Structure formats: C-alpha cells, structure tokens
Amino acid sequence: MTALTRALPAQAGDAVIIEQSRREPERFAAIFDRYYPEIHGYAERRLGGGLADDVAAETFLIAFDKRTGYDVSRADARPWLYGIASNLIARHRRAEVRLYRALARTGPDKPVEDHADQVAGEVDEGARRPRLAQALAEIADGDRDVLLLVAWAELTSEEVGTALGIPAGTARSRLHRARKRIQAALREDGS
Amino acid sequence: MNDMETLREAFDTPKPPSPAVQSAARAALLARAARHRPKRRWAMRALMVAASAVVIATGATVVQVVGGGEPTLPAANAQVVLARIATAVQKKDFAPPREDQWIYTETRMQSYGKGYVGKRLTPQTPLTSTVEEFWTRADGKRVGYKVDGKLMTSNPGDQSPENNYAMLTALPTDPDELLARFREIHQVNAADQEDWIFERFEVTLHQNIVPPAQEAAIFQAMAKLPDVKVDESAVDIEGRPALSVSRVIDGWRNFEILLDPTTYAYRGRRETAVADHEERYPQQGVEMFTLKDGTPVPSPPRVEWSIEKGTVWQLFTRTAVGVVDQAGQQP
Numbered sequence: 216m217t218a219l220t221r222a223l224p225a226q227a228g229d230a231v232i233i234e235q236s237r238r239e240p241e242r243f244a245a246i247f248d249r250y251y252p253e254i255h256g257y258a259e260r261r262l263g264g265g266l267a268d269d270v271a272a273e274t275f276l277i278a279f280d281k282r283t284g285y286d287v288s289r290a291d292a293r294p295w296l297y298g299i300a301s302n303l304i305a306r307h308r309r310a311e312v313r314l315y316r317a318l319a320r321t322g323p324d325k326p327v328e329d330h331a332d333q334v335a336g337e338v339d340e341g342a343r344r345p346r347l348a349q350a351l352a353e354i355a356d357g358d359r360d361v362l363l364l365v366a367w368a369e370l371t372s373e374e375v376g377t378a379l380g381i382p383a384g385t386a387r388s389r390l391h392r393a394r395k396r397i398q399a400a401l402r403e404d405g406s
Numbered sequence: 407m408n409d410m411e412t413l414r415e416a417f418d419t420p421k422p423p424s425p426a427v428q429s430a431a432r433a434a435l436l437a438r439a440a441r442h443r444p445k446r447r448w449a450m451r452a453l454m455v456a457a458s459a460v461v462i463a464t465g466a467t468v469v470q471v472v473g474g475g476e477p478t479l480p481a482a483n484a485q486v487v488l489a490r491i492a493t494a495v496q497k498k499d500f501a502p503p504r505e506d507q508w509i510y511t512e513t514r515m516q517s518y519g520k521g522y523v524g525k526r527l528t529p530q531t532p533l534t535s536t537v538e539e540f541w542t543r544a545d546g547k548r549v550g551y552k553v554d555g556k557l558m559t560s561n562p563g564d565q566s567p568e569n570n571y572a573m574l575t576a577l578p579t580d581p582d583e584l585l586a587r588f589r590e591i592h593q594v595n596a597a598d599q600e601d602w603i604f605e606r607f608e609v610t611l612h613q614n615i616v617p618p619a620q621e622a623a624i625f626q627a628m629a630k631l632p633d634v635k636v637d638e639s640a641v642d643i644e645g646r647p648a649l650s651v652s653r654v655i656d657g658w659r660n661f662e663i664l665l666d667p668t669t670y671a672y673r674g675r676r677e678t679a680v681a682d683h684e685e686r687y688p689q690q691g692v693e694m695f696t697l698k699d700g701t702p703v704p705s706p707p708r709v710e711w712s713i714e715k716g717t718v719w720q721l722f723t724r725t726a727v728g729v730v731d732q733a734g735q736q737p
Contacts, residue, residue, distance in 0.1 A: 240439035247435050251428060256420035271423065272431035279438055283523070284685075284710065318417075344416045366413040397409045 229292035233285045243282060246292060247275050253293075254300050257368055261304050263314050270307075274300045289377075297368050298378035301360050308356055318348035343401065350400035354393050361386050362393035430561065437560045440551050441540065484636040488629035488651070491670045492622040498669070500618050502575075503544040503729040509571055509615055510737055511727050512539045516643075517720035527679075527713040533721070540613070541733040546570035550733030557734040566591050568610040579619040581626035588627075600631050601655045608663050611672040612724060625651075640664065643674050643723050650676075658683035659719050674723040684712040 229246065236243040254274050259267035277299050278292075285295060304311065351359060364375045372390055376383035503509060516533040518525075525531070541550035541559075550559040567573035578584050588603045607624050610616060616624065628634050633653055640650035642664045649670065652662040655677075662676045686707045713719065728737025 236439075241436065243439055244432065244436060247432055251431065252422055255423040255428075259420040259423075260417060267420075268423070268427045268431070272427075272434055275431065275435050276438055279435060343412060347413060347416050362413075366410045367417075394409055397413060401409060401412060 230285070230287040230290050233282050233292065234287045236279075236282050240279070243275075243279050246278070246296075250293065250296055251275065253368075254296055257297065257363075258300060258304060260367055261311050261314075261363065262307055263310070266307055266310055270300060270303045273303055277303075291374075293368070294370055294374040294378040297364055297370060298380065301364065301379060305356065305360070312352045315348040315352035319345045319352060321345065346400045346403055347397065350396050354396050358389045358393040358396075361389040362397070365390055433560050437549055437551070440553050440558060441538065484634055484651075485629045487636040487638065487649075488625045488634075491649075491665070492625040492629075494670055495625065496618045496622040498618055498621075500615075501729075502617065503571065503615070505543075505545045505572070507544050507729050507731055508541040508550065508733050508735070509544060509727075510539070510541050510730050510735070511613060512537065512725045512736075513612070514538075514723045514725050515720065516718075516722075522711050525711055527711065527717050527719075529714070529717050531717070533718065537725070539736075541730070542569060542571065542613070543733070544571040544729075546572045548733070559733050566606075568606055569613040571614055574610065574614055574620060575617055577620050577623070579623045581623050581630060584620075584623045585627045585630060598656075600633075601653065601661075604628065604631055604634065604653045605655065605661065608661070608675055611663065612675065612722065615727065615729065638667065643676060643721050648673060654680055657681070658713075672724060674721065676721050677719040679713045679715050679717045679719060682712070682715045685710040 229249075232242055232245045236246070251271060255267055255271035258270040258274075261267075262270065274296060278296055281299075285292070289295070351363075354362065360379060361372070361375050364370045364378060365372065370378060372386045373383045375381075375390070376386040379386065381389075514535060514537050516535045518527060518531065518533065522531075539552055543549070546565055548559050548561060550557055552558070565573065567577050578587055585603070588606060589599065592599070592602055592606055607628060610624060611621070628651060631653065635652050637650045637652070640648045640662070642648035647667050649665045649667045650662040651665065652660050655661040658679055658681045659677045660680045662678070663672070664674045664676060665671065666673055686709055726737065730737055
C-alpha cells in the first residue's frame with residue numbers, strides 16, 4: 216500500500232532517482248542496478264531463461280522512456296517496473312503455459328533443464344510442484360498475472376492494481392479466484 | 407504454511423542472471439540514456455525565434471482551415487496519394503550501405519524537454535531546441551552518439567527493424583505482410599496498436615535509410631491504416647511547402663510525417679494538439695489508494711500536465727542523413 220511503502224527508508228530513493236533522471240538520463244542506471252536481478256528472476260520463473268533475458272532488458276528500456284510519466288509521490292518503483300514486465304510477459308502467453316505444462320509433467324525426481332538446481336530435502340515441495348504448475352497453466356491469464364505478482368513478486372493487491380492498471384478491487388477478486396484454484400490443487404495433493 | 411507461501415516455495419528460486427546478459431542489458435539502457443541526454447541549449451535569441459516561428463506556423467494552419475481552402479480529405483484521396491508516393495519512391499536512386507558502414511542522421515528536436523510537469527502548455531509556451539547526431543552500423547550491432555562532444559559507441563542489444571538496417575532489409579515488401587510483421591513485433595494494447603504502428607513507420611523513415619521496396623511498402627501499408635490523412639498543401643517546420651501524412655494519435659494530437667512535396671523524401675515530424683488534453687495519473691480505469699488510520703481510502707487522479715488545442719507538442723527536423731565509413735564522420 217502506498218503509505219506503507221513510503222514509510223520504508225530503504226526504498227525512499229527510487230522516486231528521487233527517477234526524478235533526477237529526467238534531467239540526467241544516466242541516473243536511471245541506478246534503478247537498473249537496484250531492480251534488474253529481481254525483475255529478471257520474476258521473468259525467468261514465468262518464462263524460462265532466454266525469454267527472461269529479453270523481457271528484463273526491455274522492461275528497463277520502456278521504463279526509461281516512460282520516466283517523465285512516473286508519479287514521484289510513489290517512493291517504490293517496483294510496482295511500476297513489474298507492471299511493465301507483466302505487459303511484456305503477456306506477449307509470451309503460450310511459452311509461459313508450455314513451461315508450466317512441462318513442469319507439471321516432471322516429477323520431483325526429474326527436474327527440467329531450467330530448474331536443475333533443485334535442492335534435496337525439498338521433496339515435499341517438489342511433489343506439490345507438478346499440481347501447482349498444472350493449476351498455473353489452467354488459470355485465466357489476467358488472474359495469473361495478479362496471483363504471481365502477489366506470490367512471487369510479493370506485491371500487495373493495491374500495488375498489483377497500480378502495476379497492471381486495474382482497480383484494486385478487481386485485483387483482489389482476481390486474486391481470490393486464482394487462490395481458490397491453487398487451494399483446490401493443494402487439496403488434490405492431500406496436504 | 408498458507409497457499410501463497412507454498413506457491414512461493416514449491417518453485418525454485420531463480421538463478422541470478424548471467425553477468426554477460428546483465429551488462430548487455432545495462433549497456434542498452436545507457437545507450438538509450440545517452441540519446442536522451444539534454445544538449446547544450448541554443449542561445450536565448452535562437453530559442454525565441456524558434457518559439458515564435460512555431461506560433462506563426464500554427465496560426466497559418468488555422469487560417470487555412472477557417473478559410474475553407476482545403477476541406478478534410480477523404481480517405482480515398484489519401485489512398486490515391488499514398489499509392490502515388492509508393493510508386494515514386496520505388497524508382498528512387500538507392501545505394502545500399504556495406505555491412506561495416508554506418509548510417510548517419512542528424513535531427514533537430516524542439517519540445518518541452520523538462521519541467522513541464524504541472525504546467526499548462528499553450529502556443530505561447532517556448533519550445534527547447536536540441537540537435538542530435540547518431541550513427542548506426544548497417545549490421546545493427548554498434549551504435550554511436552556523442553556525450554559532451556565525445557564520440558561513444560556501444561552494442562545496442564536487441565533492436566527492431568525501425569533503426570536496424572539489416573533487419574529493415576529483411577522486412578516483407580508486401581504491405582499486408584509488412585503490417586502483419588509490425589503487429590507481431592509491436593504488440594501493445596489493441597486500442598493503441600494502429601497509432602503505435604503509424605508512429606513506428608515514422609521512426610523507420612526518420613532513423614534509417616530505407617531501400618525502395620520497403621519504403622514503397624511502408625506507404626502502401628499506411629494507406630491501409632484507418633484514419634490516415636494526406637495534405638498536399640502543408641507547410642513544414644521551416645515554412646516550406648510540404649506533403650503531410652498524418653493520423654490523430656491517442657485521441658488528442660495530430661501526428662504528421664512531413665515529406666518533400668516532389669521527391670517524397672522524409673523531412674520531419676510535427677505533433678500538434680487537436681483538442682484540449684489533460685494527462686492524468688493514474689489513467690482512466692485505475693484507482694489509487696492511500697492509507698488513512700490503517701484503512702485504504704481512494705485518492706483522486708491528478709493532472710500531470712495539460713495542453714491547449716492548437717499547441718505544438720514536439721517537432722523533429724532531420725537536418726542530415728547519409729552513409730559514412732566510420733562512426734563520428736559526417737557525410
């Protein structure tokens with residue numbers, strides 16, 4: 216929520232940097248350095264490695280072009296960046312769903328290429344993953360955008376609303392719908 | 407553990423991006439930032455002259471419309487003129503660059519560079535002028551630009567055909583296929599897509615040298631975009647007779663591509679508000695909330711800036727274009 220994020224001192228710099236970058240464009244590199252790994256990671260979870268490289272790079276180019284439109288009263292740039300990344304990820308719906316289907320077919324003992332670092336001892340989580348991946352493949356695109364911004368990017372529904380350009384109430388109802396599907400998948404799992 | 411935590415933990419934490427990929431992405435960002443670096447301003451006198459010239463040009467357009475000399479041209483006429491342009495440019499002299507040569511462009515841009523947030527722009531608001539030189543290697547793998555007078559080159563990373571000659575020559579020369587390809591490359595909101603494609607065609611003509619077959623296809627494709635208009639008795643930014651191909655973008659500004667009226671060579675671009683416009687944040691359909699005593703309360707959208715109908719939003723004049731052997735050279 217806006218007021219809460221504003222209170223966090225560690226994030227107080229984003230708006231200042233973006234405002235400075237209107238006069239000194241190179242300052243925008245500080246936003247890149249701060250958030251590129253995180254945005255890349257988010258894109259990689261949703262699309263896998265190669266497409267994530269493109270999406271993450273493009274996110275910051277678009278953000279740079281749109282910097283004059285940034286609301287400097289929003290101290291935290293993450294919702295804005297995730298919104299841009301979500302729009303870019305939406306261009307690759309089919310690739311995203313293919314990735315989840317592949318994960319759904321892969322049991323805990325057969326990690327797919329992009330997820331080869333699976334840690335032993337996570338068998339329990341690994342066992343749930345195929346069902347969760349199957350559910351992610353089946354959830355409506357708009358609902359999945361909201362769900363994963365909350366679960367993986369750790370945004371609030373208000374921030375998700377700002378990020379995706381939808382009313383916060385819509386974000387909340389989409390999240391509710393998506394969570395019901397996820398909970399059903401976990402019940403099938405017996406957990 | 408709740409369902410959200412499970413969802414977080416069931417999927418592996420992504421690997422950190424590779425340093426090579428990260429530095430390429432950073433270089434692409436810095437290359438773009440360098441293009442946007444504000445250049446030293448012109449002397450104040452030059453600025454004033456530029457601003458008053460803009461006012462006069464706008465005035466002239468208004469008089470023309472009020473005088474009833476040229477009613478709005480029907481789409482059929484636009485199609486005829488665009489077909490004529492396509493036929494003519496197909497026969498233009500064209501020497502393709504070698505892969506290791508560079509495409510040079512110099513552009514003069516007039517706009518409200520900075521500090522317009524919170525303001526109302528009117529025909530009296532002065533425009534700031536900047537001149538920018540840019541080099542792109544024909545294979546698309548290097549770009550050059552000047553930072554404080556010093557030449558810098560870098561790898562631009564991913565590009566699209568508009569500013570990459572190698573990719574441009576690979577574009578289809580059939581107008582329908584060209585439109586399909588641009589729609590595929592530029593997937594923006596459905597409502598904005600035709601606007602965006604028209605703008606990208608302008609960027610192609612502006613930032614690249616375009617082989618005859620592709621240039622003809624661009625004009626034929628424009629004839630297939632709805633609401634594209636042609637004015638054969640337009641006046642360009644310097645006040646010379648010009649041919650303008652235009653489309654109203656985002657519902658408030660007329661986006662004109664200005665061409666030489668006889669050779670149809672690209673000269674520049676002019677964007678003029680055709681309606682009063684308020685740039686709101688957040689945009690329509692988005693709610694913003696602030697916390698009051700722990701409860702989110704909706705906060706009203708605010709106006710970032712506004713522009714009065716008839717005001718020029720920005721102007722671009724391509725002052726030079728050509729092929730050179732090295733970045734930093736001029737044709």
